[in-house]
Amino acid sequence: MPVYNRRYLIPFRATLLPQIFTDVLVVGGGVAGLRAALEAGQGETDVIVCAKGTLEQSSTFWAQGGIAAVVDGDDSVEDHVRDTVVAGAGLCDEGVVRRVVEGGREAVAELAAWGMPFDRKTDGDEAGADANAALDGVALGREGGHSHFRVLHSDGDATGKSLAYTLGQRVVESPNIRFFTECFVLDLITTDSEAPRVLGAVTHHPKHGLQVIWASATVLAAGGAGQVYRESTNPAVATGDGVAMAWRAGAALQDLAFVQFHPTTLYIAGASRSLITEAVRGEGAHLIDRDGYRFMPDYDDRAELAPRDVVARSILNQMAKTGHTHVYLDVSPIGTERFVERFPGIAATLQQFEIDPGGSIPVHPSAHYMIGGVRVDEHGRASLPGLWACGEGACSGLHGANRLASNSLLEGLVLGKAVGENVRETVQRNGQPQRVKVVSDIRLSDRSELDLADVRSSLRSVMWRHVGIGRDGDRLKEVEEMFGFWSRYTLDKIFDERLGWEVQNLLTVGTLITRAAQWRGESRGTHTRTDRPEASDEYRVHDVWRRGAASPETVTVDAPVPV
């Protein structure tokens, strides 16, 4: 068996480690995990949420633009469904889209009732006129691919922060939920059989060391893997741990080739790639090149409000045409006063670099959102019994081949809640967590020391250059082989701290994305193959990957997920 098929990251004997028991273990403290925990923790069910960082360290906390939901009388579920499906380029599971979109209004009304301070209409805003008093007069933004103003936001461009604090506060106040921060989940524990069952996880806490948390139900909500790319909008925690551990445990993964690249992140050498939310374009900003030429109308009738993949590719094209490292977002049509009022967080970032919030902002695309992930059914059940998944690390079929802006917080809320409900019912039926003898016996690697930082940065550079916005089949094959080679001496090591485990997870996820991108011999949604520029009906399927299989199983769009 190749070393990169190792079942666990570290050696351990489960019964000899400190033991914790719970009904439900939720891995991840972002929108999906917190919402699932709140639902699961109703009644008598005990829930533990583990987050490897703090509440603030998640993509959720960083979200700017807002939450898409149909709350305005002029808008409709049909329109939101259509916009989502059009962006998804033939791969959305429409049943899931409808379910999520239909759940939007209730999800945001619930948040408002829980105290989430959604922005209210001021002069110049579109406002929702909703029968629900909690939402009446709420300000609505518009983003690329949306046919209506339907994006609810909070504190201008700090929606994620308000959302995380609103959900986090409720979690802290819930008597049945324990929230373990700084608790790194290394691996899911499974029964050692042909049909493994998930029994919980092995975790590491800087103070308490290794522990086993036995759970009747385990929910993976560990977010995406943006850190696998050199240019990324994602926080440092987004290292694909959930997807990698699901893979090691044997869960089916789906549609991994699809990674969304955000067209506009601040491009200043040495600065982190701060997102300049799509809502800025929604407010009227234009993309211009180094010569001041507004180029988007040349590429798409929807100009700056075309879906993200179209805008990101157009920017790269224009950069190639003009021989420049970036383009500019001309925000002068918005006006400085309005810009600072509507986007206070971005204005503050610009100020740090002495960029005029009424002028031109240097921007460049970056990896932003992982569309593929752990394959789940309508209840969020993964292919292994005892395991559920939700949020960015799951693949529900909502986003198809491309995510519509502001649909992911919505997904985390609606499907997170659905997972929580299903988990609670299942736990009530199935009872106590099972504790079995699980032994991970790994011999120590006799290979030389490894420069982990170098593996990490080389991986991220290669992913950006060859598995990024434009991909070539032959090059993908070479990259996959190269990652196979790197895996031989990186994945056979045993680390005792987070950086090592994260690099191992990044390499696993990078390899899986590359393999799926190589398999998908077409261009569709976020996946652009320069050697296969057209979409092909042959590939209008979900690709489902399992450990041990050299090629994916293909599944018709909208087919029910067997679990």
Ligand SMILES: Cc1cc2nc3c(=O)[nH]c(=O)nc-3n(C[C@H](O)[C@H](O)[C@H](O)COP(=O)(O)OP(=O)(O)OC[C@H]3O[C@@H](n4cnc5c(N)ncnc54)[C@H](O)[C@@H]3O)c2cc1C
């Ligand atoms: C800059 C930025 C702006 C965005 N803006 C928007 C927006 O306006 N609207 C929108 O809809 N979407 C937006 N998105 C996308 C959206 O924020 C994410 O898709 C969504 O928040 C993901 O939620 P999640 O709960 O799945 O994961 P996250 O919010 O990323 O949470 C993941 C959690 O898992 C934990 N975790 C990870 N690995 C481990 C491990 N090994 N052990 C324990 N815990 C672990 C992390 O600590 C974290 O608590 C944005 C994303 C970014 C990066």
